[in-house]
Amino acid sequence: MEIIRIPRIMQDTSDDYVLRGRKIGFVPTMGALHEGHLSLVRRAKQENDIIIVSIFVNPIQFGHSEDFYKYPRDIEGDNEKLQREEVDIIFMPEISSMYPEGFLTHVKVEKISERLCGAIRPDHFKGVATVVTKLFNIVKPDRAYFGQKDYQQTVVVNQVVKDLDMDVEIIVCPTIRERDGLAMSSRNAYLDKSQREASIVIYKCLIEASELIKSGIIDAGYIKKIMHERLLKEPAVSGIDYAGVYDHTTFNELSEINGDLLLAVAVKIGETRLIDNILINVKRKR
């Protein structure tokens, strides 16, 4: 396993693989790796010749008052885990080589970037779209792997790839959960014991909503109300950024349950912001 820190060297290395016809599978991460990330690596290994994982806590996708500085970092643990998965290359650039002085360019996706997490974190998806574009241009992957836990992110990345004609296939893999249902996230490390116990309310709320929908309820406003009530009954939940039923492509809030739906939640547990979602399909006879 090789560690590369310089974008130009990573690019030359990938050029070499491309010229030799090797397929590159890429897993972009912010480190503090958990089973969710490793499931992406394993999927990538099945489908490609060379596996590259990037570890880069991307400052421009954090707001000023957000957790960039305290975001969990565990370089040694990450290295060990990736070595065990027989990853070929870790790309670990410095901030100053990704955003040198005089950096002026951004990639922005309208509309879908402004809903849900984008409504709460205004420049978040601009930061994501920009760093993903840069990473794809440096790593030159054939396929890139993302987890469904960050569902809106996967939709934004797909849109960038399509709109800018990037020659990369985006593969979205299922959310990996703890035994009690909590979606794996590097930010779970922020939770103390009682918050950790309380946090299962997020997945429970999503499951209950999906069961209500399967039982025949078509009023999305009612589902949203039940979700909010369920979340607020948990004292550890200190705020709800959003919770409800959304169109799975536009992220517009729905009034009536029909077709492909996104059930999505973003809450604060103490100071920690956690998100989760499930996709369901409901066919109503009209």
Add this chain to the structure above:
Amino acid sequence: MEIIRIPRIMQDTSDDYVLRGRKIGFVPTMGALHEGHLSLVRRAKQENDIIIVSIFVNPIQFGHSEDFYKYPRDIEGDNEKLQREEVDIIFMPEISSMYPEGFLTHVKVEKISERLCGAIRPDHFKGVATVVTKLFNIVKPDRAYFGQKDYQQTVVVNQVVKDLDMDVEIIVCPTIRERDGLAMSSRNAYLDKSQREASIVIYKCLIEASELIKSGIIDAGYIKKIMHERLLKEPAVSGIDYAGVYDHTTFNELSEINGDLLLAVAVKIGETRLIDNILINVKRKR
């Protein structure tokens, strides 16, 4: 010479060249080709194995009240000229395949996009940065060729390539001029006979300014005043968008002449907007 209209087919064709280690030289154009474009093609031929020229009048770089609909088109003439230059591929996409319904993504460069032409045409360079990113991702060139006549455009494109880590070398070639000094431009076709005669004032004004500078004048405000006077003395000049002495990287207006300078002019002759520039270097002893 092959004509390709579908982005995906262009991309697959370029993939093939890349895999075979062939170097691709790319000249992006909006068609209505003149000797300026052809000089780029000839330079590209010297340095690459495969020459691809795109012809695409990019709607998103025109403002609502600008000349998108009347922009000169001459497909037959262009084809003939490029055949004569032994170009390998003309890439000529439809608007609907470059900007299909649901297109949402833009590439934007701060600061340098907002000066000079960008101050007059607010979304112009966002349109340029976006289409160039798309074209580079589709054509996958090793080198791309631009004319110095659109100097600010070359600086914006260089910034996008650098900031987004695109693996393309940008090569800027000298402005090609008519015998009387007028910079070649597809928009010169808009000029009637008397306007065409009057239009030489642009280059004359740039040359006179550079001679004043060489004669030792260091007050950039004075040079600007002389340039404006010179342009306004020509009755065919119906308006000045800008004319003066600028920093060649930031496009900030200078007060004192020193170092690398951009002398730049944008005027309207009747309804036709024309631009031109020259770069000069002045070493002052302090």
